[in-house]
């Protein structure tokens with residue numbers, strides 16, 4: 001029996017009819033299917049297919065240019081990968097759990113397509129720097145998309161705010177009516193929250209836009225690779241300078257989920273207000289039919305489902321963050337298989353966040369504001385009590401005394417079922433002789449809002465200035 005026959009016999013004994021693993025050389029027994037399935041990430045990491053092919057194209061080009069593989073092999077690999085890319089876009093690729101993950105599946109598909117040259121793609125590379133590179137590319141692309149989505153929502157808020165500088169509604173603290181505010185001012189508060197989210201996302205790119213490729217499994221490689229070449233080819237701004245760090249860092253993924261969590265918290269707070277404001281009790285707004293649903297039993301109902309869902313989905317984004325930071329906390333350097341669990345939370349997070357942002361933008365674009373109802377609310381409350389206290393303070397009454405006095409007047413009104421504007425001048429004079437007829441103008445909610453023109457305040461002019469600042473910020477950032 002010749003050598004080749006022997007190895008053939010050996011092969012079939014070890015693997016029987018089943019698929020030979022790409023890493024199978026050292027093994028004499030192969031895992032059963034159910035174990036393969038447990039270990040496989042292909043059901044979800046196929047989402048990284050296009051990044052993986054992109055990474056391989058850059059790697060192969062560099063291998064050729066550095067003289068590590070011959071031109072013909074490179075051409076073969078390149079054409080094979082381009083074809084795989086086309087098939088991937090067309091949804092024509094079929095993956096298998098036997099090949100564990102997207103990296104091995106694509107290598108197998110490439111080898112099936114172009115023959116032995118396919119096996120050269122993994123020269124000077126490990127799946128550890130490969131997966132990290134794919135993941136960096138993915139998170140970078142998604143972060144840019146999320147920034148664009150945030151900006152869309154900001155634009156919608158600005159458009160709505162522009163129409164409602166002079167729309168007045170009660171401002172709340174403790175969910176108790178506090179002082180009247182301009183609706184534009186209220187909406188712009190969310191604009192600034194989103195602006196901070198955008199800043200965080202943009203800043204995180206510094207740490208996402210960095211290339212691990214070339215780190216090998218953990219220690220670098222003996223091949224004369226050129227990392228600058230792959231870095232530029234893949235559009236990264238920087239590369240990791242420590243191979244151990246390169247393959248074991250998942251900070252960028254955690255940061256993505258952490259920023260997403262804060263962003264979702266903002267959306268959730270906004271939703272909470274939309275839900276409250278669209279209730280019969282408030283009736284400040286009406287959410288468009290396109291974003292609400294009916295009840296299967298109660299025909300009169302119009303439920304703010306989409307706003308509730310965004311509020312609800314905030315929980316799963318927090319969950320992803322917690323699962324990621326928990327996943328990483330006990331891992332020794334460098335790569336550990338635990339890290340395969342890093343993908344689903346990130347995939348789920350970016351999909352959820354983009355979905356929620358689109359829903360919010362649609363909801364804001366179609367929001368109907370009930371201005372009369374808001375005005376009615378400020379007319380029938382005590383949110384002008386501070387005006388009265390300030391009025392007295394300006395007449396020389398120490399503010400603390402003025403506060404006490406106004407508190408007593410409010411209590412008197414509550415007992416008599418009226419509001420501050422219903423009290424006559426004679427009655428006021430009994431409380432304090434300094435009060436004159438000019439008080440009634442001061443007590444009007446519009447007047448109260450109009451005059452708060454301190455920088456960042458709710459006064460109409462201050463809000464106009466704020467809106468302008470927001471608009472120019474958006475114009476600059478979208479250039």
Ligand code: ARG
Pocket residue numbers: 041045100101102103127128131335337339340341
């Ligand atoms: N599927 C793996 C993951 O997502 C790829 C890296 C595997 N590396 C290894 N040495 N087993 O983490």
